[in-house]
Amino acid sequence: MSKNILVVAGDGIGPEIVAEAIKVIDVLQAEGAIDVTLQHALVGGAAYDAFGDPLPEATLNAAKAADAVLLGAVGGPKWEPLPIAKRPEKGLLGLRAGLGLFANLRPAILYPQLADASTLKPEIVAGLDLMIVRELTGDIYFGQPRGIETLPSGERRGINTMVYTESEVERICRVAFEIAMKRDKRVCSVDKANVLECTELWREVAIKTAADYPDITLMHMYVDNAAMQLVRAPKQFDVMVTGNIFGDILSDCASMLTGSIGMLPSASLNASGQGMYEPIHGSAPDIAGRGIANPLATILSVAMMLRHSLNAPDAAARIEAAVVRVLDQGLRTADILSAGMRQVGTVEMGDAVVAALNAGVN
Numbered sequence: 528m529s530k531n532i533l534v535v536a537g538d539g540i541g542p543e544i545v546a547e548a549i550k551v552i553d554v555l556q557a558e559g560a561i562d563v564t565l566q567h568a569l570v571g572g573a574a575y576d577a578f579g580d581p582l583p584e585a586t587l588n589a590a591k592a593a594d595a596v597l598l599g600a601v602g603g604p605k606w607e608p609l610p611i612a613k614r615p616e617k618g619l620l621g622l623r624a625g626l627g628l629f630a631n632l633r634p635a636i637l638y639p640q641l642a643d644a645s646t647l648k649p650e651i652v653a654g655l656d657l658m659i660v661r662e663l664t665g666d667i668y669f670g671q672p673r674g675i676e677t678l679p680s681g682e683r684r685g686i687n688t689m690v691y692t693e694s695e696v697e698r699i700c701r702v703a704f705e706i707a708m709k710r711d712k713r714v715c716s717v718d719k720a721n722v723l724e725c726t727e728l729w730r731e732v733a734i735k736t737a738a739d740y741p742d743i744t745l746m747h748m749y750v751d752n753a754a755m756q757l758v759r760a761p762k763q764f765d766v767m768v769t770g771n772i773f774g775d776i777l778s779d780c781a782s783m784l785t786g787s788i789g790m791l792p793s794a795s796l797n798a799s800g801q802g803m804y805e806p807i808h809g810s811a812p813d814i815a816g817r818g819i820a821n822p823l824a825t826i827l828s829v830a831m832m833l834r835h836s837l838n839a840p841d842a843a844a845r846i847e848a849a850v851v852r853v854l855d856q857g858l859r860t861a862d863i864l865s866a867g868m869r870q871v872g873t874v875e876m877g878d879a880v881v882a883a884l885n886a887g888v889n
């Protein structure tokens with residue numbers, strides 16, 4: 528049965544990079560490797576311009592009805608003067624909340640061809656293949672009480688509350704264990720159990736949940752050490768699972784290991800496996816409209832979509848192989864350009880991936 532994909536291209540370079548991802552979907556569809564129907568909707572600044580709302584109800588409803596959502600990026604200086612509730616980013620957060628996307632998957636893969644692009648020494652990062660699983664709807668970002676209050680003395684006090692229930696921890700650990708079962712079966716749970724009771728509970732639940740996955744090797748690491756280990760010896764990790772705030776910081780740290788923000792896809796999943804797939808970068812207003820944005824993170828987001836929401840792992844692997852092939856050919860967008868490589872624009876890079884996919888078939 529045909530699966531529904533809602534495409535929300537967004538702002539800035541969003542429409543440019545999403546157009547290349549759609550070419551890849553079209554090739555697989557034409558071959559019969561996947562059976563999908565694409566719908567389009569507005570989100571972010573584009574939606575505000577059209578409807579005065581960064582997340583129109585029609586977009587949210589279409590997202591809820593879809594099997595998966597493919598997002599470009601939102602935001603830009605044009606909309607910065609707007610009140611927070613009307614800003615493009617509110618549309619993105621509304622989609623995440625509205626779909627209940629509690630599991631954020633951020634792979635950090637360093638293609639050997641791009642080892643020179645990392646700020647770390649090639650021998651530290653070459654071959655890096657790490658998956659960070661971050662809890663996305665709980666923790667200190669949502670815990671109550673929160674706010675800024677004025678004490679009787681007149682001094683102000685800021686408050687946020689770190690909170691996790693056992694079921695929230697269990698479900699994100701299960702996501703991490705399931706993913707690790709298809710990889711090297713090693714999971715590192717990151718916490719601060721030595722000082723924070725909330726994460727002491729996190730560790731207990733992780734251990735208890737792991738009992739259902741006897742093939743998984745579970746280890747635990749305090750978040751401060753994990754940050755250090757990520758830049759010291761990142762290849763020691765297979766899958767990392769952690770809470771919202773630790774995951775926010777560690778996943779940005781891990782993305783830098785790979786050198787280019789233009790290469791990294793992400794997935795955010797809910798309890799029924801429905802997901803939203805997007806590159807980790809933003810709308811890059813500084814290069815929007817110039818045809819130089821790297822579309823590979825968005826194309827690789829399609830691969831994640833096929834694997835995690837559309838049950839088409841073979842097609843996903845073919846997209847990833849096509850990206851490797853294009854890198855092997857020496858084609859580079861400006862953000863990943865190095866000496867001796869051939870610089871290409873957004874469209875040419877998309878066309879090269881399509882050609883590599885077609886070459887793989889023949």
Ligand code: NAD
Pocket residue numbers: 540544599600601602603604616619788789805806807808809810811812813814819820821822824862
């Ligand atoms: P950004 O990720 O858009 O850009 C950071 C730098 O990386 C820029 O120099 C940009 O040119 C470059 N870059 C990003 N993606 C690229 C690509 N595919 N190819 C080549 N170069 C690329 O971050 P920013 O500049 O801090 O934010 C710009 C806007 O994007 C803001 O409005 C911000 O709120 C928004 N934003 C949106 C998302 C999202 O939609 N998920 C995420 C982050 C930022």
